[in-house]
Structure formats: structure tokens, C-alpha cells
Amino acid sequence: MEEDRDDRDGVAAPGLSRRGFIATLGTGAVAAAAAATAAGAAAANGEAVAGPAEMVRVALSVNGRRHYLMVEPRWSLLFVIRDRLGLTGTKLGCERGECGACTVLIDGKPRYACMTLAVEAEGGEITTLEGLMNGEDLGPVQQAFAEEDAFQCGYCTPGQIMAVEGLLRSNPSPTLDDVRQGVSGNLCRCGSYALIFKAATRAAEIRKGRRT
Numbered sequence: 001m002e003e004d005r006d007d008r009d010g011v012a013a014p015g016l017s018r019r020g021f022i023a024t025l026g027t028g029a030v031a032a033a034a035a036a037t038a039a040g041a042a043a044a045n046g047e048a049v050a051g052p053a054e055m056v057r058v059a060l061s062v063n064g065r066r067h068y069l070m071v072e073p074r075w076s077l078l079f080v081i082r083d084r085l086g087l088t089g090t091k092l093g094c095e096r097g098e099c100g101a102c103t104v105l106i107d108g109k110p111r112y113a114c115m116t117l118a119v120e121a122e123g124g125e126i127t128t129l130e131g132l133m134n135g136e137d138l139g140p141v142q143q144a145f146a147e148e149d150a151f152q153c154g155y156c157t158p159g160q161i162m163a164v165e166g167l168l169r170s171n172p173s174p175t176l177d178d179v180r181q182g183v184s185g186n187l188c189r190c191g192s193y194a195l196i197f198k199a200a201t202r203a204a205e206i207r208k209g210r211r212t
Contacts, residue, residue: 058122062087063131071118078102078113081128089129089158100186103159103166104128110166110185129158132165141165144203145196152190159186164200168207174200 055070062085069084078095081087081104093101095114102113105127132139138146141161151157160183167174167182174182179200188196 056119058119060118060121060126061124062126063128064125069118073117073119075118076114077104077111077116077118077121077126080118081113081126087128087130091155091158093155093159098187099156100159100163100183101156103162103186105162105166105169108166108169110163112185127162127165129161132161139165140206141168141199141203144199144206148195148199148202150192150195150199152192156186156188156190160188160196164196164203167200168204172207173204176201 054072056073058069058071060067060069060080062081067085069080071080071084076095078090078092081090082092090104090113091101093099093114095102097112097115100112103110104113105111106116106121106124108125108127129142132142141164145151145157145161150160163183163186164179167179171178171182176197179197183193183196183200
């Protein structure tokens with residue numbers, strides 16, 4: 001068959017026959033047509049439709065500073081924080097709202113940056129790990145994590161710190177159960193939960209000005 005000769009002669013890409021390549025093109029064409037139909041229907045209903053590469057202007061308040069950026073509507077807040085603002089304390093993890101490594105605060109409440117669009121965050125006060133510091137001095141939660149060695153590999157630590165910070169802003173005197181609930185959306189693959197809980201309790205003490 002012609003397809004077999006083409007495959008043997010190297011015309012088709014390795015692992016993909018010409019028939020498969022053509023079928024893939026057909027599938028892509030159907031998907032594109034479906035997207036175009038959906039966009040046309042939205043336009044007919046008077047809805048504004050932004051293309052995937054169409055840039056929009058947003059004003060984001062991050063760590064007390066206002067940033068004016070051009071972003072694509074599909075960009076996550078995580079992408080903008082790391083790749084556009086260079087604040088790499090916010091970590092890239094699962095990118096599907098499961099691990100919590102990308103946790104930031106929006107108006108004082110913990111949010112997954114990977115599951116939040118940058119355009120959604122406009123109008124809110126965004127706080128990242130860097131925003132907890134006072135110059136070169138660590139914030140209370142950061143200090144507590146260092147004192148209690150509440151990490152092993154450390155990759156989840158920024159998200160854990162932000163989750164605890166959010167908890168203490170709403171509940172300055174949490175119980176152990178409150179702490180467990182507060183960090184329940186953040187995974188530690190090293191299993192350092194006992195030390196994370198101790199760090200949260202210590203952070204509450206530091207914030208109150210107590211020393212033990």
C-alpha cells in the first residue's frame with residue numbers, strides 16, 4: 001500500500017503513519033470549526049469574545065505595589081507573578097489546585113494562584129511570600145518555620161507559609177485543629193506536618209509578641 005511505502009521511506013514522522021497524520025489533521029480541523037462556531041454564536045448574542053492571544057490591560061496590586069501589565073485572558077495569576085513580575089517565591093507545582101505550592105493571599109485570604117486568572121485578581125490586594133518580609137527581615141511566619149525546621153526539601157514551604165499567614169490573619173489564636181484545617185489544602189511530600197503545625201503555633205506566639 002502507498003501508506004506503507006511512505007512509512008518505510010521515512011516520509012511520515014516516526015511512530016505516525018501518513019493515514020494517522022491525515023486523521024490528526026482532520027480532528028484538528030473539526031475542533032477549530034467547533035471553536036469558530038462557538039465564538040460566532042457568542043458574538044451573535046452580543047458577548048465580547050477575546051482570542052487566546054489577544055492582550056488585555058490589567059492593574060494588579062502585588063505586595064503594596066501597583067503593576068500595569070498586558071496579559072492574555074487565559075494567563076494564570078501564577079504565570080504572571082513568576083514570569084512577568086519575577087516573584088519566584090510562589091512555586092509552580094501541580095497547576096491544577098491540588099498541591100498548594102502556589103498559594104498566595106488575595107485580600108488576606110489564601111488562594112491557589114494556578115487556579116486564579118490574572119484578570120480575576122484585578123482589584124484585589126495580592127500578597128506573595130516576598131510581601132511578608134520587612135526589608136531583609138523575615139516575617140513572623142517565615143521566622144517560625146525557620147526556628148522549627150518545618151521543612152525538608154522546602155518546595156512546599158512557600159505555600160505552607162502563605163496558608164498559615166492567611167489563617168493567622170483571620171484567627172490569631174488557632175487551635176491545633178484550626179491549624180490542621182488551615183493547611184489542609186497544602187501538601188508536603190516529605191511529611192513534615194508535625195513541624196509545620198509547631199511552626200504555625202510558634203508564629204502565632206511571635207505575632208503576639210510573646211517569646212517562649
